[in-house]
Amino acid sequence: MDANHREEDCTALALDTSSSVLAAAITRNGRTVDASHSFTERNHSVRVVSDLQDLMKKNGLTRAKVDVIAVGQGPGSYTGVRIAVSAAKTLAWAWNKPLVGVSSLEATAFSAWTKLEPRHAAAAGAAVSDAAGDAPASAGTVADAGAAVWIVPLMDARRGQAYTSLFTAGRNGEWASVEKDGIRLVADWVRQLRERYEQLEASERPSAVYLVGELAFLEGKKGPALDLEALSAGWPLRLEPSVIDAGAVGVLAERRFRLGVQEDIHGFAPNYTQLTEAEVNLIKAGTESRI
Amino acid sequence: MNRPYHLLAIETSCDETSVAVVRNGGEVLSNIVSSQIDTHRRFGGVVPEIASRKHVESITVILEEAVEAAGVTLEEIDAIAVTQGPGLVGALLVGVVAAKSLSLALDVPLIGTHHIAGHIYANRLVGEIEYPALALVVSGGHTELVLLEAEGSFRIIGQTRDDAVGEAYDKVARALSLPYPGGPHIDRLAQAAESAIELPRAWLEPDSFDFSFSGLKSAVLAEINRANMKGLGVEAGALARGFQESVIDVVTTKAMRAAAEFGARQLLLCGGVAANRGLRERLAALCAEAGLPLLVPPLALCTDNAAMIAAAADLKWRRGEFATLDLKAEPQLSLEAWSVGRA
Numbered sequence: 001m002d003a004n005h006r007e008e009d010c011t012a013l014a015l016d017t018s019s020s021v022l023a024a025a026i027t028r029n030g031r032t033v034d035a036s037h038s039f040t041e042r043n044h045s046v047r048v049v050s051d052l053q054d055l056m057k058k059n060g061l062t063r064a065k066v067d068v069i070a071v072g073q074g075p076g077s078y079t080g081v082r083i084a085v086s087a088a089k090t091l092a093w094a095w096n097k098p099l100v101g102v103s104s105l106e107a108t109a110f111s112a113w114t115k116l117e118p119r120h121a122a123a124a125g126a127a128v129s130d131a132a133g134d135a136p137a138s139a140g141t142v143a144d145a146g147a148a149v150w151i152v153p154l155m156d157a158r159r160g161q162a163y164t165s166l167f168t169a170g171r172n173g174e175w176a177s178v179e180k181d182g183i184r185l186v187a188d189w190v191r192q193l194r195e196r197y198e199q200l201e202a203s204e205r206p207s208a209v210y211l212v213g214e215l216a217f218l219e220g221k222k223g224p225a226l227d228l229e230a231l232s233a234g235w236p237l238r239l240e241p242s243v244i245d246a247g248a249v250g251v252l253a254e255r256r257f258r259l260g261v262q263e264d265i266h267g268f269a270p271n272y273t274q275l276t277e278a279e280v281n282l283i284k285a286g287t288e289s290r291i
Numbered sequence: 292m293n294r295p296y297h298l299l300a301i302e303t304s305c306d307e308t309s310v311a312v313v314r315n316g317g318e319v320l321s322n323i324v325s326s327q328i329d330t331h332r333r334f335g336g337v338v339p340e341i342a343s344r345k346h347v348e349s350i351t352v353i354l355e356e357a358v359e360a361a362g363v364t365l366e367e368i369d370a371i372a373v374t375q376g377p378g379l380v381g382a383l384l385v386g387v388v389a390a391k392s393l394s395l396a397l398d399v400p401l402i403g404t405h406h407i408a409g410h411i412y413a414n415r416l417v418g419e420i421e422y423p424a425l426a427l428v429v430s431g432g433h434t435e436l437v438l439l440e441a442e443g444s445f446r447i448i449g450q451t452r453d454d455a456v457g458e459a460y461d462k463v464a465r466a467l468s469l470p471y472p473g474g475p476h477i478d479r480l481a482q483a484a485e486s487a488i489e490l491p492r493a494w495l496e497p498d499s500f501d502f503s504f505s506g507l508k509s510a511v512l513a514e515i516n517r518a519n520m521k522g523l524g525v526e527a528g529a530l531a532r533g534f535q536e537s538v539i540d541v542v543t544t545k546a547m548r549a550a551a552e553f554g555a556r557q558l559l560l561c562g563g564v565a566a567n568r569g570l571r572e573r574l575a576a577l578c579a580e581a582g583l584p585l586l587v588p589p590l591a592l593c594t595d596n597a598a599m600i601a602a603a604a605d606l607k608w609r610r611g612e613f614a615t616l617d618l619k620a621e622p623q624l625s626l627e628a629w630s631v632g633r634a
C-alpha cells in the first residue's frame with residue numbers, strides 16, 4: 001500500500017453476522033454513512049445479501065464506489081460467522097476489491113464505546129492498534145496511553161464461557177487491544193480483570209470497566225451463574241448491554257486498510273477460536289497429535 | 292436467443308465444494324470438485340461442522356479455478372445456480388450465501404436448485420432424455436425412484452424408509468472394518484468373492500416401490516456376530532457379496548417393475564452409488580433384456596458435482612423461474628415441489 005493511498009477517500013461496505021444481529025453498513029472516511037441492523041433470529045443467511053443490496057440502492061452506492069469490503073471475522077456463532085465471511089469473500093473476489101477482516105469482538109467493544117463515550121470515540125483516529133492481528137499490545141501500553149476506561153466485550157460461548165478480549169479507550173480517543181480474542185470462563189476472566197485492576201497504581205486505574213455485548217446470558221439459567229453484586233463491589237465494573245454496529249466494522253476496517261492491511265481473499269476464514277468437537281475428541285483419543 | 296449463455300453453478304450440500312460453468316445448458320466448460328474426503332476419513336464419516344469450515348476456506352478458490360478453466364470472464368456469466376437443498380444445512384449455507392453474493396455482484400439472476408434434480412439431469416449432459424423417463428437415484432443420502440412424466444416434472448414413486456443405499460454400504464463396511472467410504476471396498480470384495488452368504492431381501496408390500504435396508508444391515512451384523520461367537524473368522528468376501536446381491540436384486544427389480552408400469556422410455560441411473568460395478572452390470576443386462584435404453588452418466592458426473600446443478604438449473608433458466616436474494620438453504624427441500632411451473 002503506497003503512502004498516497006492512505007490519504008484518499010475510503011468507502012467500506014461492512015458486514016457482521018457473528019451475533020444475533022445481522023449488521024450491515026456503509027462507512028466513509030471514519031464515519032458511518034448508513035447502517036442496517038436486523039434481528040433475524042439467527043437466520044442471517046436469508047437476508048444477508050438483500051440487506052446489502054437495499055443499503056446500496058438506498059445510498060446510490062455502486063460497485064465502482066466501494067473501496068473496501070469489511071467483515072467481522074468472529075469469534076461468535078460458528079454458523080453465523082461463516083455467513084458474513086462467505087458473503088464478503090465472494091463479493092471481494094467478484095468485484096476484485098480489497099477485503100479487510102475485523103475482530104467481531106473488537107467491533108462490539110468499539111460500537112459500545114461509541115455510544116458510551118461518543119466524543120472520545122469520535123476523536124479516535126490516532127493510535128489504533130492492529131487488534132485483529134496476532135500480537136496483542138503489551139499490558140504496559142495501557143498506562144502509557146493514559147487509559148480512561150476498559151472495555152470488555154463478551155459473547156456467549158456456552159458452558160459458562162464467553163468469547164472475550166480487553167480494550168482500553170483513552171480520553172483523547174486512544175484505542176488499544178490489550179488481550180487478544182479468546183474463549184474464557186467468565187467467572188475466572190472477571191476475577192483476572194479485577195486482579196489486573198488492583199495491581200495498578202490508583203492513578204493508573206481506569207475510571208470504569210465496561211462489560212459490553214449481548215449480556216443476557218450472564219443471568220440466564222445456562223449462564224455462568226455469576227454473583228454480579230459481589231463481583232462488582234469495590235471497583236467500577238459496569239454492565240452495559242449492547243449490540244454490534246456494522247459501522248464499527250467499517251471504521252475499524254478502514255483504519256486497518258490505511259495501515260496497509262489486506263486479507264488474502266482465498267485463505268481468509270472465520271476466527272472460531274476453538275477446534276471442532278470432533279477434532280478435540282480425535283486429539284484426546286491420541287490418534288493424532290495435531291490437526 | 293442466439294448468443295451462447297453461461298450458467299455458473301455452486302454445489303456445497305455435503306463434503307464436496309464444487310463450481311462449474313456450463314454453456315447453453317449442456318456443454319460443460321469446467322467442473323471443479325474439491326473433495327474433503329481425506330479430511331473426513333479420519334473421523335469415519337462426514338463431520339458437518341468441519342464440512343462447513345472447509346467450504347468457507349475453499350469457495351473462492353474453486354470459483355476462480357472454475358472460471359479460469361472455463362475460459363470465460365465473470366461478465367459472460369448469465370446466471371448463478373446453487374444447490375438449495377437437500378443436504379447438510381451448514382454446508383448448504385456457504386454455497387447459498389456465496390451464490391447470492393455473486394448474483395448481487397454480477398447483477399445476474401439466481402436459480403435455487405434441487406440436489407436430486409441435479410443428479411437426475413446429469414444425464415442431460417451426456418444425452419437427450421426422452422419422456423416419460425424413470426430415474427433410479429442411489430447415493431450416500433438418497434435411494435429414490437423418480438418418474439419424469441415431462442421435462443422438469445418430478446414425481447417420487449418410491450423411496451427408502453430407513454437407510455439410503457450408500458448409508459447401508461458404509462455401515463456394513465464399518466462392521467467389516469473396511470475404510471470409509473465403504474461402497475467401493477464392498478463392491479470390490481463382492482466382485483472377487485467365489486460364493487455368497489444368502490441374505491434376506493426386503494420387498495415390502497407387493498405393489499410398493501419403496502425400499503428398506505435396515506433389516507439387511509441387521510442381518511449382516513448378525514452374521515458377523517455368529518462367526519465371532521463360533522470363533523471363526525468372518526468371511527468378508529462372501530458376506531459382502533451376499534449383501535450386495537440383496538441390494539442389487541431389490542433395487543433393480545423394483546426399478547424394472549416401475550419402468551414397465553409407468554411406460555418409461557428410458558431408465559436413468561444417477562447418484563454416487565451408480566459407480567457400483569455390480570449394480571451397473573445387472574441393470575445394463577436387465578435393460579437390454581427388456582429393450583429399455585439405460586442412461587448412466589460418467590463417474591465424474593455421478594458423484595456430487597456442480598455441472599449437474601447447472602444442468603438442472605437450466606430447466607428453470609429457460610423458463611425464467613428465478614429465485615430472489617432471500618433464497619434460503621432448505622435441508623429438506625422437496626423434489627416434487629421443485630418441479631418447473633410451480634413458482
Ligand SMILES: [Zn+2]
Pocket residue numbers: 406410430562563594595
Ligand atoms: Zn448427491
